[in-house]
Amino acid sequence: MDLALGPEDRAFQEEVHAFLRDNLTPELRQAGMRTGGVFAEMEAGLRWHRILARRGWSATTWPKEHGGPGWTATQRYIFARECVAVDAPRVFNMGVRMVGPVVMKFGTPEQKAKYLPGIVSGDIVFCQGYSEPGSGSDLASLRTRAEPDGDDYVINGTKIWTTFAHHANHMFLLVRTRAEGKPQDGITFLLIDSMKTPGLTVKPIITMAGDHEVNQVFFDNVRVPRSNRLGAENEGWTVAKYLLEYERGGEAYTPNLYARLEDVRRIAREERADDGSRLIEMRDFSERLAAAEIEIQALETIELQVLSDLSRGRNPGAISSAMKIRGSETLQKIDGLGVEALAWYGAPFEPEARTPGWNAPTVAPDYGITAMPLYLNNRAATIYAGSNEIQRNIIAKGVLGL
């Protein structure tokens, strides 16, 4: 495997670099820097999405025929690396990352025409209605029911942990359309065209970092046209599993990890130990920073191997589970170093300081505003997108044959 970029990829890197220099405004960059969770504040993220869309770069993983740039896996990695290096906002993009590829594979021509262009432009924003109270890892046990009634389904039940449901205008969800038989065989995949559909209620769940990211969504006789079904009735499990491949395949891990490590280094350069020396100069701390960097480098090698597999049309298999485990655990380790470096300046509870444009004085120094929220929010990284225990089960079965 040759890790050096070839001339074409280097030219592409220059192109991305120039685009970011010319289009990423200081306000958008601030929104990126002040992100204390997975996604940037919605309004800023959407503004950035629309700028990318004008350049044809909003749906980075999509083929040209559906409005994507048709990039290679290496180009996508370069793009991700360049974006995080300059704190571009991380866009809430479940439409691009998850449901879009599923519509391409299972959608009718009408459904493709109805949803794909809007996802690319940013007019259609999807949230994901999979998990329910009592049905997370064991997703097939879900109980939200949809009864056929004339040209519609009528939905009753609830979904939980629905990220950004309060910002989305569309939802993709799994519903139970048959109670008998194997649980997997009675599930249907539906698309909801408006979060304002009568009977649909979104209630916030505030995280321990003080953020409103996730919600519980309630369905009380919500009517959805049958034509909004993706795939056949009772065959939604096949659609759902295809989508999870995209969710778990995820985005490039290591560019974000390098960027987060650099944030911690920045804190450690500013903060001083009790004897007045800079934290970054203290042997114990700098050794732990170096150990984290080595972990990222090892992970990057695997990630590049996965990219190389993908670009040759090979399925990376259980290695993506290993990456999810190591990537999320390394992220949490780096978050821990950030909080440790900031010491008591990590404690003030100032969620308002992370709103874009906030310019009132803060207790924590500017470079430390996101350290504690990231630490708290990223506790979820080992839970969402398939918990790490579930990923270990996949490796145990797929690699170790247990």
Ligand SMILES: Cc1cc2nc3c(=O)[nH]c(=O)nc-3n(C[C@H](O)[C@H](O)[C@H](O)COP(=O)(O)OP(=O)(O)OC[C@H]3O[C@@H](n4cnc5c(N)ncnc54)[C@H](O)[C@@H]3O)c2cc1C
């Ligand atoms: C921040 C955040 C955002 C989320 N966003 C969304 C979203 O937008 N849409 C959505 O649908 N869902 C979302 N989720 C839900 C997420 O997918 C679930 O939390 C996850 O699948 C785990 O399910 P659970 O919470 O029900 O835990 P459970 O499945 O009850 O698991 C509890 C614990 O038991 C372990 N466990 C369970 N089964 C096994 C097993 N077979 N073997 C070994 N260990 C096991 C788990 O690993 C976990 O540690 C989000 C979750 C979080 C935390």
